[in-house]
Amino acid sequence: MASAVLPTRHRRDESIKRQKSKSDRDILLQMGFTKQRAEKAIAATGDSGVQLASDWLLSHVNDPHLDQNNAREYILYLCPQGALQKEVVEFAEKSLNSCGWNGSHAYFPHITLCPFFTVEDSKVHDVTCAVLKMATKLRQTPGKMKLDFFSQINFIGLFVQEDFYKFLSDITNQVGEELNRTGIKFEPHKKQLHMTLAYQYQTEQHDKLLAMARDINLDTNVRWEFRLYSRDISRAQCEVRKVLKAYTPQLGDELELIDGDFVYVEPSEIQDSKDGWYSGISWLTGNSGYFPGTYTQRTADTRTWTLHRSLPMEAKVEILPRETPQLPPPLIPVGATPIDPSPSHVTQGAMPNITHSNGFGLEDDTYDNLWHDSKGYAQVKKKPPLSEPRKLFVVRHGERVDFALGKEWFDMCFNDDGNYKRSNLNLQRELPKRKTHLEFIKDPPLTVIGLHQAKLTGENLLESGSTVFCIYCSPSLRCVQTATEIFKVYNLPWKLRIEPGLYEWTGYQAGVPRWMAPSELLQHGYPVDTTYVPQYPRERLVEDEPVEVLYARSTETTKQILKNHELEGGNLLFVGHAGTLELCTRLLVGKGARNINDYKKILPKVPYCCVCAIEEDPARKKWAMIEPPSLPLTHGRNYSQRIIPLLQ
Structure with a gap:
């Protein structure tokens, strides 16, 4: 980053004092929101500023649950970025299409670092500060992080080896100590750290899933991120469904389906519905109502989670072969529930960190390559070189x-009530609805x-x-x-x-x-x-x-x-x-x-x-x-006068 060069100051005025900056909550209170709503909005938007919090409150203005004082649940993840993530996502898609839904499809690729812990909305900033204090320590990794491939009848995953396990545990425990000082109850993670590829599936599907897992390429340099997520505790047991097609309510008890939205649905709704209509709650607005199930599709729970902070951790993954996994006493007995069947196996997706078209809320990075021999043990394969240097197009x-038609375009197109009507063929037929039409003056659209x-x-x-x-x-x-x-x-x-x-x-x-x-x-x-x-x-x-x-x-x-x-x-x-x-x-x-x-x-x-x-x-x-790869774009001027006056 180039440093800004400041001129030397010679004048001073001691009568001018910098006003103490107000907190996001104080600003929202000044805007007229209640204390409970302000804190709830800040927590729901990841403690990421007044703008996002106020936008969230305005979008939830008709939410009947807005004034419920429900604390959120938080969790720490270590998430891979790059080619490894892409490979695991592709495996998830293939396994979903071939074998149906299993427990791993509810979350994106991650390593769970702690159990869920509950935080009152008033203390969300304490959690943010506790995580940010780890930024320096996360750059002091003990070397390359190594993962071991492991499978049993109802579980397939990758386990963190002992040397890095201690480093990650120490980091997580230090966050816990910071939180405990603020009165937030935090318990250290007692299970072996691992990334789940598949679990909670039918026993007869194991061989097929294992064969697909052996096709994953994991020989790669991977970027790891230490992340803090939260979720609405009142929606923790709901199934999350992605809106595939917008729907405008026809009756008063129906829910509007909005492109890009998700709907929370109780599992019993899916099982008991006789007409394919489900009762659900909109993630974007909090509104409730019935909606056609065929207009939606089940997706990862984590696509509705909030990403609060993400800190980089420099580490590289290496998959090593192992003839007999040296794990502590059977963490996953054959036929039993996997090591961690809880939603701590969860994963952007907006999400909050990333939204993805694959339905798993996974991140937008590419993954690396690993293959397995006939015994199911990992082998290493060299990463192919990049085909060409990367480019940035601007x-x-x-x-x-406003430059094409002049600043008077606004007065020609909007009446006093803010209704829009185009006055020239070079104006768009419709413009997006905004909080107020006056915002178009300083933020105009294209012609x-x-x-x-x-x-x-x-x-x-x-x-x-x-x-x-x-x-x-x-x-x-x-x-x-x-x-x-x-x-x-x-x-x-x-x-x-x-x-x-x-x-x-x-x-x-x-x-x-x-x-x-x-x-x-x-x-x-x-x-x-x-x-x-x-x-x-x-x-x-x-x-x-x-x-x-x-x-x-x-x-x-x-x-x-x-x-x-x-x-x-x-x-x-x-x-x-x-x-x-x-x-x-x-x-x-x-x-x-x-x-x-x-x-x-x-x-x-x-x-x-x-x-x-x-x-x-x-x-x-x-x-x-x-030299830019595109051709130049040239066109002539077209005057705005009508032809009739010219002919008269």
Whole structure:
């Protein structure tokens, strides 16, 4: 990250005192929410700021359970990232399709580090602080973490070897000690640490599942993350169903099904229903009612969990063959329940950390390779080299409506009640509903031409052979709409990630507008990952930021995102503003930040949907500017006057 250069201060005014920053709870109280609702919202959104908490409260305004004082359950996981995760996810999909649902399908790949512990909403920040104190210790790993492949009649999994078991136990116990000091009851994990591949399945399916597990490739460098999750304790025994198709209620007792939502259903509802209609509760809104079961599908419980914090732990996994597993006395007797049948085997998915199209709420990374011999013991196979250096494509958004039609577009299209009616063919037929239509003034949408520009750009990138692994975009609506059009062309499995660090210069914009929250965007059909935790949260943005800070902020965001995807490789695509093409690449390729005058000069020269590209030298870990793979997009001006007056 490039450090911002501050000028030396000579003037002082001791009469000016910095106001003590208020807590998120205090701000929500000032906004008119009750103490119980404010604390509940902060806990439900992972202690991630006022914006998410207030958005959650507004979306649950009709939730009949909103004022119930139910504590949440928390748990610590060690989650793999990269190719290993991908392989385990693929195994889960194959086993589900071939053998049906088993206990492991309720969670994403993980190693459970402790039992669930209950925390009152008023103490959520204490849990956050206790976990964050482990950041330094997690970078002091004793070396490579080794896992042993193990199976019995009703269990298939990977066990952590003793040397790393002690390290992980010590870390977890230190979190527990911090929590106990605050009055939160925490019990250490007493079971052997392991990652479950399959359990709670029919005995006759064991050989088939074992054969599929032997196809998993685990010879890889894997990135591990130490994570804190929580779940709504009142929904712990419910089945979670993903909405496959939206449904508008026809009767008063029916539940609206929203794209991207999940529904909590009591297991007895599924068993006892005679007409295929189930009674359930919406995850997004908390509303209850009957809904058609065929419009939903069972999915991982953890897709409705909240990710509070995720800390990296540098470690590599290695699967070793072992003729006779040297485990302590039979932890999994043949025919008995697996070691840990509780939901502590749980796993993004938004989720909160990641939303995934595979139905397991698993993360968006790729996994490595392991195979097994005829005896079921793991063998090591070398990881193939990356086929090509990874690239970063940066794209400006398409034509924005206020620049194309002038700022008067707003008054021409909205009446006093906020109802929208387009007044020009270059305006979209419909716009997403917002808290207030006034938000469109500072956060305008694309024109119809802008949407087409974005689609053409995505198609040309695809035609050029440029692959894209994941798309990140600025929270501005015009950037989200541009990214969505490109996303549709590529049909990616990973949803769009909204990153405030890619927002334009606040000194140019004169402040930070209120953007649509990821959950709002998802409700309106934009393929947004509601579980993504930004690298540069909105709260860090400052008004009238100096250009030096702008360059530093953009570079910091870019570097962190690139680092997060370092193991699995693959090209990334950013969608931002006119300056984003410069801000996210210039320092990365070894050049210095421009001064304010030079930076302003380049902004008018960047056309809509302009693309720039940089490429990494894998050996030197250096980035260089390359010729973008897409063709330029040029079109002429079309005047707005009607033809009739000209002919009269």
